[in-house]
Amino acid sequence: MDTRNIILATALSIGILLVWSVYFAPPPVLNEPITSELSESSDSNEIDSDLGLGSLDESMDIIEENEILSLEDSISDSDRIEINTPGISGSIRLNGLIIDDVTLKSYRETLDENSENIRFLSPLKTGDGHEVSFGWIQAKNSDFEIPNRNTPWKLISGSNVLNLNNELIFEWKNKTGQIFQSTIELDDEYLFKITQKIINNGANGIIVNNAAKITRESTPTLSGMFILHEGLIGVLNEELEQIDYDDLAEDKVYNFDSQNGWLGFTDKYWLTALIPEQGKSFKGIFSYDKNYSAYFRSQDSVIVSAGDTYQTSNNIFIGAKEAEVIDAYQEEYNFYNFDLSIDWGWFYFLTKPLFYIIYYLFELTGNFGVAIIVLTAMTRILFFPLANWSFVSMAKMKKLQPEMTRLKELHKDDRQQQQQALMALYKKEKVNPVSGCLPILIQIPFFFAIYKMLFVSLEMRHAPFFGWIQDLSAKDPTTIFNLFGLIPWDPPSFMIIGVWPILMGLTMWIQQKLNPAPPDPIQARIFMFFPFFITILLSQFAAGLVIYWTTNNLLSIIQQWIITRRVNVKTN
Numbered sequence: 001m002d003t004r005n006i007i008l009a010t011a012l013s014i015g016i017l018l019v020w021s022v023y024f025a026p027p028p029v030l031n032e033p034i035t036s037e038l039s040e041s042s043d044s045n046e047i048d049s050d051l052g053l054g055s056l057d058e059s060m061d062i063i064e065e066n067e068i069l070s071l072e073d074s075i076s077d078s079d080r081i082e083i084n085t086p087g088i089s090g091s092i093r094l095n096g097l098i099i100d101d102v103t104l105k106s107y108r109e110t111l112d113e114n115s116e117n118i119r120f121l122s123p124l125k126t127g128d129g130h131e132v133s134f135g136w137i138q139a140k141n142s143d144f145e146i147p148n149r150n151t152p153w154k155l156i157s158g159s160n161v162l163n164l165n166n167e168l169i170f171e172w173k174n175k176t177g178q179i180f181q182s183t184i185e186l187d188d189e190y191l192f193k194i195t196q197k198i199i200n201n202g203a204n205g206i207i208v209n210n211a212a213k214i215t216r217e218s219t220p221t222l223s224g225m226f227i228l229h230e231g232l233i234g235v236l237n238e239e240l241e242q243i244d245y246d247d248l249a250e251d252k253v254y255n256f257d258s259q260n261g262w263l264g265f266t267d268k269y270w271l272t273a274l275i276p277e278q279g280k281s282f283k284g285i286f287s288y289d290k291n292y293s294a295y296f297r298s299q300d301s302v303i304v305s306a307g308d309t310y311q312t313s314n315n316i317f318i319g320a321k322e323a324e325v326i327d328a329y330q331e332e333y334n335f336y337n338f339d340l341s342i343d344w345g346w347f348y349f350l351t352k353p354l355f356y357i358i359y360y361l362f363e364l365t366g367n368f369g370v371a372i373i374v375l376t377a378m379t380r381i382l383f384f385p386l387a388n389w390s391f392v393s394m395a396k397m398k399k400l401q402p403e404m405t406r407l408k409e410l411h412k413d414d415r416q417q418q419q420q421a422l423m424a425l426y427k428k429e430k431v432n433p434v435s436g437c438l439p440i441l442i443q444i445p446f447f448f449a450i451y452k453m454l455f456v457s458l459e460m461r462h463a464p465f466f467g468w469i470q471d472l473s474a475k476d477p478t479t480i481f482n483l484f485g486l487i488p489w490d491p492p493s494f495m496i497i498g499v500w501p502i503l504m505g506l507t508m509w510i511q512q513k514l515n516p517a518p519p520d521p522i523q524a525r526i527f528m529f530f531p532f533f534i535t536i537l538l539s540q541f542a543a544g545l546v547i548y549w550t551t552n553n554l555l556s557i558i559q560q561w562i563i564t565r566r567v568n569v570k571t572n
Contacts, residue, residue: 068127069126070126074125074126075123078096083161085187087187090102092162095149097170097182098133104118107269120270134212135147136208136210137297144176146180156170176202177201178202179198179201183196189325190325193314194313196210205304208310210312213274213294213295214272214295217291227345227452228343230267230268231248232294236256238258238261241256253287254287255285258282262274262336263295270321271318271320276296278336343452345449347446351452355457357378358457367466369463369465373551379447379450447552454542475496475541479498502535504549507557512531
């Protein structure tokens with residue numbers, strides 16, 4: 001009965017969510033192509049040039065089709081300024097003043113101590129290039145030059161290393177008297193502050209717009225899980241926008257008008273985000289033309305008269321999606337809904353508080369796996385009254401099963417009479433056959449929120465538990481097919497069915513034995529194989545998730561066994 005209720009409740013919940021997403025969820029805003037205030041053209045195919053992103057793109061080094069350069073060659077093709085802070089290391093390309101070399105110091109590719117740190121940004125033309133550029137947009141047919149990606153910037157203030165105590169100021173002058181300055185600062189985590197200044201010493205005024213751009217050369221390796229968004233992301237016009245790579249490749253461009261917010265690219269654990277000056281209107285654009293791009297330009301053009309100076313500041317986030325860091329930036333700098341860069345999901349109001357609870361437990365216990373077990377126990381205590389109601393109802397139904405079988409056999413030729421007899425039995429014994437399902441329906445959003453929270457938590461990545469579980473974000477590495485390591489043979493990935501998935505399947509089987517058996521023999525045989533199916537399925541999930549489900553099932557078994565004994569029901 002419990003298993004059937006779980007399946008029914010899960011299916012119903014998924015159905016509700018799907019209906020909601022189809023009929024009620026706001027679709028991504030897909031506006032008409034932008035008509036630049038600085039241009040007469042409105043053709044979407046000309047959007048890059050219309051927005052002046054020629055200043056960032058049009059002078060890109062010309063390479064032959066399919067030419068791929070090594071990382072070393074790409075980095076050495078220009079003079080660079082080193083980056084070295086507690087959070088990141090790397091370099092900034094002086095030609096174009098492009099941030100395209102960033103490594104995250106606190107995170108490694110694998111558990112191996114000699115493993116390389118996560119390389120997050122790489123120059124274009126390396127095959128998986130990922131870079132951030134910033135600059136200015138000018139009106140078409142302007143008679144002055146603005147910096148582009150090949151502009152040789154000169155360091156005029158600060159040392160050759162960008163660190164916590166070193167503000168760097170770069171400068172470039174054109175031939176018509178305009179001086180462009182860019183000041184770059186970086187904190188101890190992942191936030192760049194970019195201050196851009198124009199000093200107009202020319203004879204005429206100029207018209208400009210501020211802009212910045214993130215470019216991604218190819219589609220990265222994705223987790224492939226439907227519950228997690230990986231791709232282009234932003235909070236634009238007060239709405240969270242999430243666009244998949246394949247959707248952007250098909251639709252080519254998404255345009256948004258916004259005043260507050262941010263935009264960029266999100267991976268499961270990492271984020272690049274452009275954060276324009278909050279409170280000022282800007283155009284946010286996601287586009288695809290051989291490369292994926294997320295960029296913005298200021299909405300209002302600025303006239304810098306001869307002899308005047310204009311300055312503007314923006315922020316760029318490049319790093320790991322650590323919840324405490326993200327929330328601190330949102331609070332300190334008033335970045336609008338910046339915490340949504342972490343995919344907390346539909347149950348945000350549950351998922352995020354649950355994260356901070358488990359993070360507190362993690363700091364208290366020193367082990368993320370133990371924190372998972374403690375949190376699971378806490379939720380079982382919280383829902384004890386509901387679970388108790390459900391288990392009592394199922395225990396009573398199990399007690400009535402012999403009588404129900406007798407009545408069905410007695411009225412097997414008259415279905416209406418059979419239903420009347422069963423309803424009379426339920427009324428006499430004060431049993432509601434659906435009462436065991438309702439508590440489960442109430443609990444499902446909560447337990448799904450825990451699942452979501454654990455899946456997206458960066459803190460679970462490479463976190464050890466005990467014994468053979470050295471990474472809670474990876475699947476259990478043991479397998480029954482080599483007797484858990486006793487046989488010197490490495491089976492293929494699909495045959496990796498470890499200890500914890502087997503324990504999970506065993507707890508489900510025990511739960512089945514504590515529940516009423518389905519009256520239909522065919523249905524009973526199908527449910528008999530359900531724990532086996534779940535074991536195979538969960539063997540591919542992160543060990544932390546399997547530990548959570550196993551613990552939850554075990555606590556349910558204990559509670560259900562006690563209740564079953566109390567109502568004197570004999571188990572199968």
